[in-house]
Structure formats: structure tokens, C-alpha cells
Amino acid sequence: KLLAFSRKQVLQPRVLDLNAVVSGMEELLRRLIGENIVLVTVLADGLGKVKADPSQIEQVVMNLAVNARDAMPRGGRIIIETHNTRLETGQVLGAQAGEYVIMTVADTGHGMDEATVARIFEPFFTTKEIGKGTGLGLSTALGIVEQLGGVLTVKSQPGKGAAFHAYLPSVDAPVESTVARPQMAGRTFRPLKVLVVEDEAPLRKLVSKVLTAAGHQVVAAATGDEALTVAAQKPFDLLLTDVVMPGMTGPEMVATLRRSGSDVPVLYMSGYAPELIDRKTLEKKAGFLPKPFTPRALLAALQELHDQALSPHSAAHRRKT
Numbered sequence: 001k002l003l004a005f006s007r008k009q010v011l012q013p014r015v016l017d018l019n020a021v022v023s024g025m026e027e028l029l030r031r032l033i034g035e036n037i038v039l040v041t042v043l044a045d046g047l048g049k050v051k052a053d054p055s056q057i058e059q060v061v062m063n064l065a066v067n068a069r070d071a072m073p074r075g076g077r078i079i080i081e082t083h084n085t086r087l088e089t090g091q092v093l094g095a096q097a098g099e100y101v102i103m104t105v106a107d108t109g110h111g112m113d114e115a116t117v118a119r120i121f122e123p124f125f126t127t128k129e130i131g132k133g134t135g136l137g138l139s140t141a142l143g144i145v146e147q148l149g150g151v152l153t154v155k156s157q158p159g160k161g162a163a164f165h166a167y168l169p170s171v172d173a174p175v176e177s178t179v180a181r182p183q184m185a186g187r188t189f190r191p192l193k194v195l196v197v198e199d200e201a202p203l204r205k206l207v208s209k210v211l212t213a214a215g216h217q218v219v220a221a222a223t224g225d226e227a228l229t230v231a232a233q234k235p236f237d238l239l240l241t242d243v244v245m246p247g248m249t250g251p252e253m254v255a256t257l258r259r260s261g262s263d264v265p266v267l268y269m270s271g272y273a274p275e276l277i278d279r280k281t282l283e284k285k286a287g288f289l290p291k292p293f294t295p296r297a298l299l300a301a302l303q304e305l306h307d308q309a310l311s312p313h314s315a316a317h318r319r320k321t
Helices: 002-006 018-033 054-070 114-119 137-147 201-213 224-233 250-259 295-309 315-320
Strands: 014-016 037-043 050-052 076-087 098-107 151-156 162-169 193-197 217-221 238-242 266-270 287-290
Touching: 014 018, 014 054, 018 037, 018 054, 018 076, 018 098, 018 201, 050 054, 050 162, 054 076, 054 098, 054 137, 054 162, 054 295, 114 151, 137 151, 137 162, 193 201, 193 224, 201 217, 201 295, 217 224, 224 238, 224 250, 238 250, 238 295, 250 266, 266 295, 287 295
Parallel strands: 037 076, 193 217, 193 238, 238 266, 266 287
Antiparallel strands: 014 050, 076 098, 098 162, 151 162
């Protein structure tokens, strides 16, 4: 829980329609889970509203979907369902009496025994092989749900899949429209040339597609050595790189770029929480994006880094002016 809350994020909670958030993520989720898994959404009519930052809900959905995908290596089905309910005192452990919106993410995977279910939300606990998971996805989802005043539960049996239920307090208020950040008002940003360095091919392709769809020019590299070769051949505005990669790490690649005279802004991305990474290896001015992330979070992080690079105190701004 401490890890889930320790990430310093600027949250903008507002009243939102949970169905709209889930619907907006369907295309991303289908690409994320792969072609051998069927995604089914059953969204209730007249669903109550919840108050949260959309990125928080997206993070919960993403983490639960990734967990379900990993439980079905040979394919299967993920069902995301929403509905309203009223809970009485003691009906669900940790939940107060009142009106709730429930989001269920269920799968047809291998399921879990009682001992695993009892520990599934513990930070760093994972049933995956070394290198395949950090054990932080479900603990992060739990932290977010509890931060919103809700409860996250799980039901599972070996061979019968698993179902995670997120109980979120329902609010009696109209949906609030998204408000643009004040600092962006009246400003026009040019398309950026972004160098993406990621050793996992599916994520590299997905990130490249998101950035390209947003109007940016993307050059992708699978390794640090490949990225250095690209950087020597063509200039770019921003560097988006994984931290831990086979061979040369992200920080080692950035250090090499700095020695060559480049001061390009850097956004690191990693499945490890920033508290678990040796911060001495990361530049203080660099951005950090925890995996898994949504397109919204990715574009917002790049925009923030771009804003900083154009600030009057930045070296990049001085060169351009």
C-alpha cells in the first residue's frame, strides 16, 4: 500500500462515468491481451457515477487485465462487467454500508488456491517466473481502490479462473467534463521527434502507434546500442527509454549520449516503482513513467517533459532562442 501511494502524482479527481472509461480502453486492452484472448464487456445501463482521476481507474483496469492475461498463457476469455449495488454493514469486509458501483474483471485462467488468494495483494508477491513480473500490479490496484474509499476483493479456485471485484462508492452528481490544464491554454505544440527505446517488441510497437496517432514522429530501437546508432544519424526532441534492458541499460545509454554533448530531455519508463530503482543512475531532471501505463498517461508525461524543456530556465530553450 505504501508503494502504491508513494508515487508523486498530480491527481485531478472528478465525477465520471465508469462505463465510458472502460469503453475508451477497449481497443488498447485488445492489443494488450493478444489475439488468443477474447475480451467481453458487459456494461450496465444507468450505472452510478464515481469520483476519481480517470488515470487512476485506467490503471486499475490495466493492472487487472494484465493479471488476467498472464493467467491464460494458452488463451481464454476476460470479462469486464459493471453494475450497481447496495452494501449493508459487514456484507463485504472493509466496506461501509451504502451505494456502490462494482467493476468486475474475471478470467477463465488457471485460477488460484486459497494460500495464493490470501497473499495476492501483497507487494512483491508473484506467482510468475523471475523477470516476468514485479508483484506490484495488484497491490497498486488495491491501493488506488482503497484511496478512492472502495474495496477490492478476489474469488478464485484452481482451474476455474479468477474474478476481481472493485467496489467504488457511488456519488449522486452529474459527470464532470474534462478541463484543460491552465498552462496549456492558448498554446500550440509542434509535433515532436521521439526516440523510443524498449526491448519488448509488443510494447515498443504499441507506444510507437500511440505517439504516431498523436501527431509525433517516432523512431524506435530495441536496444541501447541501436538507439545510440540512430541518435548519431538523426536529431530528435525527446528520448523515451526503458530503464532495465538486456545489455546496455537506459541510464548507461543516456550517460553515453551526455558524453557526446546531447542534452535531449529523457523520460524513463519501468515496471519497477521508482523507489526500487537506484535513483543515482537516473538524472534528476528526467521524467519517470511507471508501467503499465495508458496512452493518456504516456502523452501527459511527454507533454510535461516538453513543457519543462521549453521553460526559460532550460538549456533547450536557451539554444532555441
